[in-house]
Amino acid sequence: MTSAPKTRRLDADAAGIAEAAAILGKGGLVAFPTETVYGLGALATDADAIARVFRAKGRPAHNPLILHVATTALAHRFAVFDDRADRLAAAFWPGPLTLVLPLNPEAGIARAAIAGLDTVAVRVPRHPTALRLLETIGGPVAAPSANRSGQVSPTTADHVLADLDGRIDVVLDGGPVEVGIESTVLDLSGAEARILRPGSTTRAAIERIIGRLHAGETTADGPLRSPGLLARHYAPKTPLRLDATSVDRDEALLAFGPDPLEGAGCTLNLSATGNLDEAAHNLYAMLRSLDAAGARRIAVMTLPEAGLGEALADRLKRAAST
Ligand code: TXA
Ligand code: MG
Numbered sequence: 001m002t003s004a005p006k007t008r009r010l011d012a013d014a015a016g017i018a019e020a021a022a023i024l025g026k027g028g029l030v031a032f033p034t035e036t037v038y039g040l041g042a043l044a045t046d047a048d049a050i051a052r053v054f055r056a057k058g059r060p061a062h063n064p065l066i067l068h069v070a071t072t073a074l075a076h077r078f079a080v081f082d083d084r085a086d087r088l089a090a091a092f093w094p095g096p097l098t099l100v101l102p103l104n105p106e107a108g109i110a111r112a113a114i115a116g117l118d119t120v121a122v123r124v125p126r127h128p129t130a131l132r133l134l135e136t137i138g139g140p141v142a143a144p145s146a147n148r149s150g151q152v153s154p155t156t157a158d159h160v161l162a163d164l165d166g167r168i169d170v171v172l173d174g175g176p177v178e179v180g181i182e183s184t185v186l187d188l189s190g191a192e193a194r195i196l197r198p199g200s201t202t203r204a205a206i207e208r209i210i211g212r213l214h215a216g217e218t219t220a221d222g223p224l225r226s227p228g229l230l231a232r233h234y235a236p237k238t239p240l241r242l243d244a245t246s247v248d249r250d251e252a253l254l255a256f257g258p259d260p261l262e263g264a265g266c267t268l269n270l271s272a273t274g275n276l277d278e279a280a281h282n283l284y285a286m287l288r289s290l291d292a293a294g295a296r297r298i299a300v301m302t303l304p305e306a307g308l309g310e311a312l313a314d315r316l317k318r319a320a321s322t
Contacts, residue, residue: 007165012129012174020172021136029056031146031160032133033174034125036096036182036200037153038160039143047110050142056167059149064115065142066098067122070134075122078107084210085188091209094126096183097201113142119189129174152234152284155180180281181311198311236291240320244299252295254286256303266293276308
């Protein structure tokens, strides 16, 4: 038996990005940093490359991918924008907002990339490496988070390799990402705008541009509106306990704020100053570290729910559900 080929780690400099683009262009799989988390890129028009993405991640075929492009103009080629979409793109792109829009069926997007739906999720990321790579490609790159399906999203190249070494061609190493949790997924395919996945663009920021959003809880019940809403997701292997007000010796503590609980076997603090941006930045890396600490359980202190807290609460709830 031959051993699996190694995944190459390339520096995110001009030469590394050019080489990664060439590999992507030939149907290869390239993980690259975005401002939110690392993505696992493949040409959205290449059905074979898309099939490899689903295999590498172990992702169910019914869960569609986000298409990444360098400019709003490129997004117009395969997604049908309305006035709300134009205003949101102008306000937030490049940046961590994903819009779900009607698909232009003439655009040649591989059916498997969008799980056979008649809508498409699209965003323009703001990470300079991602933008440079996408500019070089000049078309849509499908990129789910670069983790095994159901696992915690990667915020460093090491996290990508921990999950996908030998299963993908390249990881472009741009260091730790800035934001640390995924983009907000906003459904604009119907009359009512609704958040399918809270993320790093807040509900309040979106409402300032297009007015009130559908207030209802996002739920995985009924037809799979957004398969990423499946209850258990973003999950470490160690069980999680939320809203801890005390902690045991055989537990690991994920703390928040200036007064961490005392008594845990080990503690990491999302933000000692109670800053939600810092907490988002640290969340996945700290979950991975605590998961490796061998504790019986991870206890998590309560975080405020306003602003970015909505997305943090969502990820923690999913990580805790069994
Ligand atoms: O920040 C991010 O969004 C990262 C970076 C790499 O861009 N990407 C990411 O992709 O988180 P992924 O595949 O892990 O999550 C994409 C989410 C899933 O919940 C998926 O179900 C949803 O977007 N989605 C994609 N296309 C959709 C569609 N047409 N309708 C509804 N939901 C869709
Ligand atoms: Mg993901």
